[in-house]
Amino acid sequence: MSFTQPLLEGNRLVLARLLTQVENDSPGARDALVELFPHTGRAHLIGVTGAPGTGKSSLVNQLALGYRRKANKKVAIVAVDPSSPFTGGAVLGDRVRMRDLSGDEGVFIRSMAARGSLGGIAQKTASLVQVFDAAGYEIIIIETVGAGQSEVDVARLAHTTIVVEAPGLGDEIQAIKAGILEIADVLVINKADRPGVENTERALRSTLELAHPTQRIFRHHGKTMEVSAPATDRDLWIPLIIKTVATEGKGIDELIEAIAKHAVHLQRSGDRAARDRARLESEMEALLQEALMNRFMEDMPHENYEEILGNVVNRNLSPYEAVKLLMNGTPK
């Protein structure tokens, strides 16, 4: 039975079943993704990342509510929790969400407690997002639980990446920020009713100025040359800083406004097409890598592989030498 028609017509049960199949990489899931692919590319993808304790989940809830009430958009939330060993690991978050969003047919929340390789997680997230996109969800929020590199990579799948901060989280978290800030299109200071919000904002602004100088400076043969700002500032996006108190719904309208501005910028500058292309290319590359590895292992006699690995374990052969041997042992 084809998933496509009922999915396009908004059948939630079919949607839920397909999401599960995609998450488990069941037979049939790939065929369904192939069938659905021509129907994708319409949704606006929003990635939300940030350190634990920033109130990210409440913010995502409120954002979803805002899109429902203000713009009547269909909203999907994909909550990626790669560190959870349990399926349904985001249960607590989901329960809180249910209270506000339950019974609303225009919202669909999916937690993915996927483990395993990072490549696998990013790939599955991309597939889940494609299913929601084909199913007509106009806003797809990708929320990550951790605050490491893989979470950043997942959030990067989006058109608009939101990095959530909060006042008073301490120095170690400040240090992490520098790297995460680089990917932010919109910065949210949540819990903005807390003391220290001015300090947080000041610190963010000065880091942003470092990362996005209005005048670009190139170093050329050891000399510093100042180059004037780009001819049109259409091409330049300076991340917006929005203060929110998610638990009270404050600042959510401003956040939705900021995301809308960024969407306009993406269209005008051609960045939306560029981001889509980069995302699809990296998805294609990951699949290609997997296919190449599978073909290689099928062609390689298991005993040969084990023998070479054994020699590495015994330190008779370095991993580099082992790979050379393996590569020469297989028909080119």
Place this chain on the structure above:
Amino acid sequence: MSFTQPLLEGNRLVLARLLTQVENDSPGARDALVELFPHTGRAHLIGVTGAPGTGKSSLVNQLALGYRRKANKKVAIVAVDPSSPFTGGAVLGDRVRMRDLSGDEGVFIRSMAARGSLGGIAQKTASLVQVFDAAGYEIIIIETVGAGQSEVDVARLAHTTIVVEAPGLGDEIQAIKAGILEIADVLVINKADRPGVENTERALRSTLELAHPTQRIFRHHGKTMEVSAPATDRDLWIPLIIKTVATEGKGIDELIEAIAKHAVHLQRSGDRAARDRARLESEMEALLQEALMNRFMEDMPHENYEEILGNVVNRNLSPYEAVKLLMNGTPK
């Protein structure tokens, strides 16, 4: 010039230069790694991970100091900060370290602000560790900055994985713990002079009991069968919980003791060999994947690749179909 001899003789300048070459993947770095590989396999690798705010870096410092003073071991610290966009991104941490550890020839600290793919980070970390191992560092501590899946994967490279917790970090962090706990050989509750330490310990113990029941329970065709504990409990390692106040050096001796116990367990149970094998196999696989991809891209005419990618971007071809085309277009 060969690196090997001066490196084995403890030349720090040569060591520093080789580490940089390995980090940059410079020409010659791979040859050096091949040459050094037979000299590896002696060090005890300790991975340290945990959420921001737990005082991980202070703990690692104190651990290094402890190994110097108590056991006179040569200690290397590899601080992996994948979220830092700046080389030397861990500068603050390093400066704090310098105060305690500077001038000690038996300690070498290396920050890696590497970015890029997770596979790349884990692979480079593994290579840096091999260089230190060959250079005679007996204790190699791999410290990660973030608290996400990639950081967990990096910490997993080790023989003994330490997960650092601290009282009162809030619920969201508790949720992350479940996944990270699974990989812990030793659990440290740092900042143990803070209020709430009993609650943290109780929570950890109950999660541990879920993860490591003294009696294993198998589910078989829907029925629950209790199976008695393994015949020898040599094979069973139940993670130790150690309380520390790193800033005052408290609990460090106990932590070193716990790591030593775990090292004995690893030897007796055969787990050390199993972990080494798994680590080397995954390193070999990563290199193999890279080599396969490189060979494929060399054989593939660039225009063909671009044309197929263009069709994906236009939604004429799904990524799966694209990979099929790519795979058939290349000689098997």
